[in-house]
Amino acid sequence: MTETQRPLPHATAWSAPYWDAARDKRFVIQHCTDCDRPIMYPRRFCPHCLNDTLEFRPSEGRGEIYTMTVQVAGPPSGFGDRLPYVVAVIRLDEGVQLMSNIVGDDRESARIGDRVRVDFETVEDGQTVLPVFRLERG
Amino acid sequence: MKQVKSAVVGIGEVPSGKFPDRSELEAAMIVCREAILDAGLSPRDIDVILPVGALANSHWQVDLVFSRLCEELGMLRSVKMNCQVMAGGATSSSVLTVADALIASSQAKRVLVVHSDAVGSLPKQRGIDLFATTGVSEEWEAPYGHNMNAVGALAAARYMHETGTTEEEMAAVCVSLRKWAELNPHAMYRTPLTIEEVLSSKMIATPLRSRHCNMLADGASAFVVAAAEDAASITDSPVYVRGHGSLVTHYTLSQDTDLAKLGFVEAGRQAYAESGLGPKDIQLASIYDAYPVWPLISLDGLDLCRGERAGAFVAAGETDPGGSLPMTTNGGMLSMGHTAVGGGVAVLVESFRQLMGKAGERQVPNLVNAVETASGGTWMDSHVTILSREAA
Numbered sequence: 339m340t341e342t343q344r345p346l347p348h349a350t351a352w353s354a355p356y357w358d359a360a361r362d363k364r365f366v367i368q369h370c371t372d373c374d375r376p377i378m379y380p381r382r383f384c385p386h387c388l389n390d391t392l393e394f395r396p397s398e399g400r401g402e403i404y405t406m407t408v409q410v411a412g413p414p415s416g417f418g419d420r421l422p423y424v425v426a427v428i429r430l431d432e433g434v435q436l437m438s439n440i441v442g443d444d445r446e447s448a449r450i451g452d453r454v455r456v457d458f459e460t461v462e463d464g465q466t467v468l469p470v471f472r473l474e475r476g
Numbered sequence: 477m478k479q480v481k482s483a484v485v486g487i488g489e490v491p492s493g494k495f496p497d498r499s500e501l502e503a504a505m506i507v508c509r510e511a512i513l514d515a516g517l518s519p520r521d522i523d524v525i526l527p528v529g530a531l532a533n534s535h536w537q538v539d540l541v542f543s544r545l546c547e548e549l550g551m552l553r554s555v556k557m558n559c560q561v562m563a564g565g566a567t568s569s570s571v572l573t574v575a576d577a578l579i580a581s582s583q584a585k586r587v588l589v590v591h592s593d594a595v596g597s598l599p600k601q602r603g604i605d606l607f608a609t610t611g612v613s614e615e616w617e618a619p620y621g622h623n624m625n626a627v628g629a630l631a632a633a634r635y636m637h638e639t640g641t642t643e644e645e646m647a648a649v650c651v652s653l654r655k656w657a658e659l660n661p662h663a664m665y666r667t668p669l670t671i672e673e674v675l676s677s678k679m680i681a682t683p684l685r686s687r688h689c690n691m692l693a694d695g696a697s698a699f700v701v702a703a704a705e706d707a708a709s710i711t712d713s714p715v716y717v718r719g720h721g722s723l724v725t726h727y728t729l730s731q732d733t734d735l736a737k738l739g740f741v742e743a744g745r746q747a748y749a750e751s752g753l754g755p756k757d758i759q760l761a762s763i764y765d766a767y768p769v770w771p772l773i774s775l776d777g778l779d780l781c782r783g784e785r786a787g788a789f790v791a792a793g794e795t796d797p798g799g800s801l802p803m804t805t806n807g808g809m810l811s812m813g814h815t816a817v818g819g820g821v822a823v824l825v826e827s828f829r830q831l832m833g834k835a836g837e838r839q840v841p842n843l844v845n846a847v848e849t850a851s852g853g854t855w856m857d858s859h860v861t862i863l864s865r866e867a868a
Contacts, residue, residue, distance in 0.1 A: 344619065344621070345614065345618040345619055346619055347614075347615045347616070347619050348614070348615060349615070350615070353615065378731075379613070379615075379616045379728075379731075404634065404735075405630045405631070405633045405634035405637070405735060406630070406633060407626050407629035407630050407633060407681045407682050407683075407684075408681065408682040409621060409623075409625075409626055409629075409680075409681045410679045410680060410681065410682070411678060411679065411680050411681075411686075412604060412623070412625055412680050412681070412689075413604075413621055413623065414604055414605050414608040414618075414621060414622075414623045415601060415604075415605050416621075417621040420621065423621055425620055425621060425622055425626045425630065425681075427630060427729070427730045427735075435730050435731060435733070436616070436730055437616065437617045437620055437622060437728070437729070437730040438620055439620050439621070450633060450634065450637045451637075461619075466619075468619055468620070
């Protein structure tokens, strides 16, 4: 049985710099050039002041796990061969949040509040690179 | 306090479950007929019909938008407007609010609301994939394997972390709902369930096991809303819409900064204020569930547990049949079945049924006031409605 391919992100004009950076293994966060606030996910206009001039700034990609689950069974199409995988909401040190996977052999030992750092995972199509997170231990 | 403008005067419902031989159209026709007859009205007494969204079959969904039910029910050239209201799981509270507003502004006199869907008859993987799109960002979250069971799990994990709620208390929500479903002939699951059975069922997405997760079901329900001043002449058991409050807190779950509370405190405050009633006046909590964490968040936010933690309150049996605060007496989506948008509509219709005194074996005695909640997508919004047998 061939499994359906996992869904891949389709970049928009305003999110393309985020995905392009990921392909270069750089993590960036969108900021408003007027009110200076960080924005996640990338938006067309600043959701705080509706300014239309936004820019991407480099980020260390560090933060903590706000919540997480280990998906053990019943995944959506395209994820059957990845079980068990960890879906987490990461609260970055910049104060914004995003969803990602916790990866690594120790992923199932992750807990809410654990410190994590960004890493990059090239998916099956070879073109798409997803920011993922690993536990910062020690 | 808001002046009461509308009242529910009739209800209809079919059993939830897997009914591959019952089409969405047939189920819709049965529940509309039942609701109209329950109110003692005829189809041409209805001036606005608000069919809510359906997910399983796109042609049926389009039929609902394009007035098919008006033609089937003999309402041509009498109904003024056929207009869909759709807010996912929050459609129940949302559509009642829209009906109430249409009546309050004299745009409608008698509104028929109907839901009919057949997500229970979808192949299992199609059901999982369909609900992996509802409130899940295609660009930002679907690529990480996000899905509806993960939604219930991510919120449960955060709620347990912040409140100290235990796995046993989470399981107690499922058990309490099942006790009510045992008394509901329309429920999908009616055999007794124990805490041990929940905690030994297969792990799906930590901390949720298979018995913590709802099952998709086919189902349909309908109700008729009338002007408050006409209600008592239509039926001897009108249910008055006393107050409503709501707040949108996210589209994608990852963007909610207070996942253990959502917007129920704010929505509850608004609904209580509009109704002139408070937590102590409520004898029935019809709480949108789908996963066990959501009723706990709602009970906490609405201050319904007499200062106790919601998990401890439910585990002590307070929400069971015979308890001090009967909760979601149709068994909720966890035991009655998740009929998509209809899961919330069924919880709302159960509130009406109880307040009308038509709940049979599970009738809550001496009932005057009830609170109903709903939420859509990945619990994007928090809705609270106060309903009463009394107009003021």
